[in-house]
Amino acid sequence: xxxxSVFAIAREALGYHQGWERAWRSPTPKASYxxxxxxAGGHGLATAYYLGKNHGIRNVAILEKGWLGxxxxxxxxxxxxxxxxxxxxxxxxxxxxxxxxxxxxDFNYNVMFSPRGVMMLxxxxxxxxGYLRTAHAxxxxxxxxxxxxxxxxxxLCPIMNIDGPRYPVLGALWQPRGGTGRHDxxxxxxxxxxxDMGMDIIQQCEVTGxxxxxxxxxxxxxxxxFIGTKKLGIVVAGHxxxxxxxxxxxxxxxxxxxxxxxxxxxxPCMDVVVMANTVHGxxxxxDKGEMVIGGGTDGFNNYTQRGSFQHIEETLRALIETFPMLxxxxxxxxxxxxxxxxxxxxxxxxxxxxxxxxxxxxxxTGGFKAIPGSGWAMADxxxxxxxxxxxxxxxxxxxxxxxxxDESVAAGVAH
Amino acid sequence: MLILECPYCGxxxxxTELSPGGEAHLKRFGPDSSDADFEAYMFARKNPKGxxxxxxxxxxxxxxxxxxxxxxxxxxxxxxxxxxxTEPPVEVIxxxxxxxxxxxxxx
Numbered sequence: 009x010x011x012x013s014v015f016a017i018a019r020e021a022l023g024y025h026q027g028w029e030r031a032w033r034s035p036t037p038k039a040s041y042x043x044x045x046x047x048a049g050g051h052g053l054a055t056a057y058y059l060g061k062n063h064g065i066r067n068v069a070i071l072e073k074g075w076l077g078x079x080x081x082x083x084x085x086x087x088x089x090x091x092x093x094x095x096x097x098x099x100x101x102x103x104x105x106x107x108x109x110x111x112x113x114d115f116n117y118n119v120m121f122s123p124r125g126v127m128m129l130x131x132x133x134x135x136x137x138g139y140l141r142t143a144h145a146x147x148x149x150x151x152x153x154x155x156x157x158x159x160x161x162x163x164l165c166p167i168m169n170i171d172g173p174r175y176p177v178l179g180a181l182w183q184p185r186g187g188t189g190r191h192d193x194x195x196x197x198x199x200x201x202x203x204d205m206g207m208d209i210i211q212q213c214e215v216t217g218x219x220x221x222x223x224x225x226x227x228x229x230x231x232x233x234f235i236g237t238k239k240l241g242i243v244v245a246g247h248x249x250x251x252x253x254x255x256x257x258x259x260x261x262x263x264x265x266x267x268x269x270x271x272x273x274x275x276p277c278m279d280v281v282v283m284a285n286t287v288h289g290x291x292x293x294x295d296k297g298e299m300v301i302g303g304g305t306d307g308f309n310n311y312t313q314r315g316s317f318q319h320i321e322e323t324l325r326a327l328i329e330t331f332p333m334l335x336x337x338x339x340x341x342x343x344x345x346x347x348x349x350x351x352x353x354x355x356x357x358x359x360x361x362x363x364x365x366x367x368x369x370x371x372x373t374g375g376f377k378a379i380p381g382s383g384w385a386m387a388d389x390x391x392x393x394x395x396x397x398x399x400x401x402x403x404x405x406x407x408x409x410x411x412x413x414d415e416s417v418a419a420g421v422a423h
Numbered sequence: 424m425l426i427l428e429c430p431y432c433g434x435x436x437x438x439t440e441l442s443p444g445g446e447a448h449l450k451r452f453g454p455d456s457s458d459a460d461f462e463a464y465m466f467a468r469k470n471p472k473g474x475x476x477x478x479x480x481x482x483x484x485x486x487x488x489x490x491x492x493x494x495x496x497x498x499x500x501x502x503x504x505x506x507x508x509t510e511p512p513v514e515v516i517x518x519x520x521x522x523x524x525x526x527x528x529x530x
Contacts, residue, residue: 249469249472258467258469259467259470260462306443308477309470309471310495311495312497316425408462
């Protein structure tokens with residue numbers, strides 16, 4: 009792999025930019041691999057990357073039904089934060105956030121991580137108490153957050169109306185080291201690095217069945233034929249239930265549509281990320297100037313990657329109250345992704361009833377921020393066969409045993 | 424927009440009038456059941472990509488719970504029926520079978 013640098017740009021300019029190589033190979037699948045990851049989204053690619061980088065397992069294939077990073081990785085609102093309530097969540101999300109800080113250097117590929125700060129508005133007294141509790145929990149967990157006053161909110165985000173009639177801003181949970189990243193670049197950076205380690209990223213290759221023998225997976229049936237493997241990792245977000253069904257077990261997961269939208273590009277007006285959970289909306293401004301807006305999920309099972317229009321209406325109605333200047337903005341695009349929701353709104357990184365099959369799912373509405381940490385923990389689990397400290401609490405049997413990692417209060421809506 | 428006909432009041436209600444209530448026909452397991460049964464009742468869901476049976480409430484209408492058969496992959500609605508049903512009525516099953524010949528059945 010040729011490194012990207014200022015000298016590379018100069019060198020390629022001399023050749024009219026005809027010499028740039030493809031960022032990753034598109035190989036045909038081999039007969040078998042040491043490990044197969046199903047799903048080449050952020051989490052799947054990150055799992056493969058850390059399998060190679062941390063554990064030296066490089067005979068790996070990553071199978072993708074559509075195109076690389078075309079699911080929720082390309083559909084989220086790119087927010088990165090780690091101000092969670094429970095210790096096990098804070099640990100994995102903070103690991104993830106800290107990995108994001110050096111990801112561009114690690115990849116030699118700019119993921120445009122922008123630690124611009126994330127604030128979660130408290131607009132009811134209940135939320136004030138909740139976020140004060142989270143701030144105290146975060147200081148015990150070593151996650152830097154603080155509860156700030158409405159005046160500080162106004163200083164950080166002057167376009168906000170802090171004394172609206174229905175939901176005045178009573179304060180905010182502020183994480184200065186949170187921010188945003190370029191979602192596609194995260195997937196592309198991981199893909200380039202995986203390909204460079206000799207891993208095969210096979211796109212347009214849908215898994216149609218899981219073959220197992222004596223409680224162990226021997227390989228997967230795909231639209232490009234049977235591929236054998238010693239270990240299988242299922243990292244398919246919204247379609248986790250489908251692939252788990254092929255492998256013969258059930259998950260405590262339901263798939264729903266979550267929508268986002270962007271406005272027309274405008275001049276820079278907001279250099280922080282604002283989340284308003286009471287009114288179901290969150291917003292940041294992209295580098296192109298678009299306001300990137302996310303809302304809540306539809307409450308029913310859905311695989312269509314389209315959401316209900318009234319949710320967009322609700323989100324915008326709420327945001328206009330908090331940001332009156334938005335009222336005259338035109339919205340450019342709107343889309344949906346299928347998120348996999350668990351009962352306690354925390355993910356599953358777990359062994360399965362099949363000995364050499366592992367699953368990473370249930371990130372629900374907040375997977376993008378967790379990509380590096382999730383991949384790190386999943387690679388650990390796949391390489392050793394037992395979960396490391398990051399994944400230990402996130403097994404799928406916690407629902408039977410009542411060990412919930414309850415983030416539905418801290419992050420039930422905006423994630 | 425999703426439109427479901429309320430089997431009680433006969434109103435063709437659109438989504439903003441309704442509130443979703445999750446998977447239908449779950450068998451309830453209480454305190455004396457095994458851990459596995461209780462977990463399955465509480466958390467394990469079919470979550471199918473295709474034909475699905477759901478609970479809905481006509482929240483801004485007659486206020487009653489009812490059940491609906493719907494396709495999660497196309498958002499097509501096959502029919503609605505009263506909440507007291509322990510399994511989908513024959514006419515709904517027939518309608519689904521006519522439109523989805525490869526459907527594996529209710530169980």
